[in-house]
Amino acid sequence: MKEFVISEAKVETAVLVGLITQTQDERKTKEYLDELEFLAHTAGAQVVKRFTQKLPSAHSVTYVGKGKLEEIRDYIRKEEEEEREVGMVIFDDELSAKQIRNIEAELKVKILDRTSLILDIFAMRAQTANAKTQVELAQYKYMLPRLQRLWTHLERQGGGSGAGGGKGSVGLRGPGETQLEMDRRIILNRMSLLKERLAEIDKQKATQRKNRGRMIRVALVGYTNVGKSTLMNLLAKSEVFAENKLFATLDTTVRKVIIENLPFLLSDTVGFIRKLPTDLVDSFKSTLDEVREADFLVHVVDISHPDFEEQIQVVDKTIADLGASGKPTMIVFNKIDAYTYVEKAADDLTPKTKENITLDELMKTWMAKLNDNCFFISAKEKTNMDELKSIIYNKVRELHVQKYPYNDFLYQTYDETEA
Secondary structure, three states: OHHHOOOOOOOEEEEEEEEEOOOOOHHHHHHHHHHHHHHHHHHOEEEEEEEEEEOOOOEOOOEOOHHHHHHHHHHHHHHHHOOOOOOEEEEOOOOOHHHHHHHHHHHOOEEEEHHHHHHHHHHHHOOOHHHHHHHHHHHHHHHHHHHHHHOHHHHHHOOOOOOOOOOOOOOOHHHHHHHHHHHHHHHHHHHHHHHHHHHHHHHHHHHHHHOOOOOOEEEEEEEOOOOHHHHHHHHHOOOOOOOOOOOOOOOOEEEEEEEOOEEEEEEEOOOEOOOOOHHHHHHOOOOOHHHHHOOEEEEEEEOOOOOHHHHHHHHHHHHHHOOOOOOOEEEEEEOHHHOOOOOOOOOOOOOOOOOOOOHHHHHOOHHHHHHHHEEEOEOOOOEOHHHHHHHHHHHHHHHHHHHOOOOHHHHOOOOHHHO
């Protein structure tokens, strides 16, 4: 899918574009663009400029207004004159085929949206046949309604509905449409094949899950880049890939963990993100089966992130969409070592927010009501890890007794090297 691949060999420069709307204020737009910049960085691009515009909603033809589009075009031309090429413009929302076509015609550079950027990162991260198949299916789902844009070169030959290409273009309009339909049929056939492959992979994974024995399954879930893989490494004494980039983990990793001679299965799943396309979630449902079939969810949250509460809501919604809500869950607030706040003066009457209260004060808010279903750690600094292991042990043991009440399996001794 070279349509949205960003080369890692050469760092491309990018411009970001977002909207301030009736449902998305300026602060929220800044947060989304911060995340979009992190996505661009993960894909190997360097962001050099941001553009925002206040609109009731996205313009159906060009996303932003005509004046703003001209402003972006003028900036790109100015950079070119100074020999600083802008490689792409990335929009914070998913664009329609019409919007992409019109924006490309005006800006004359590569146009990406949030969805195509995420797909590019997924394509870079996919390692196993399962992940690669899921990514390819998601890419085709994205491309299918945008096929018309790939055939705009026909208009230069007089075909299509462009200048000189109206109903009178006999002999030119037809072949263009025929080729378009052929491509659509090829993609649909390829998608059917990919779905068959995923169904076969699902059967294999279901068999693997059945053969895992009578052990409680614990799944790490959370927003992308909250430290799930780092926590996995500490709990399972494993070497799961972890780095400070989005979507470091695509394939679900399952490890056998033993705490105080109690074995259970721990899985690390792909991170969620705001505005995650439905097609992408659908394509990765087989990977997320570990979430659906888990007995216990450990929801990892980056408490140092300024918008962690919204991230919690995004994860909860995605879990609900997967049909996995209602499971026993605990929240693990990670990265307490990175938590910062602005200290208020004694006479400061500014209302308390996440930005100006201490971590101890924050712990006494709604989090205090969660009791032992809420815990605070730093996986990076290994802070409070022994206490967390003890909590997980107690919860897993309780679930094991409930699920396998007559199983003396609990009381056998296990060699920790098996983990």
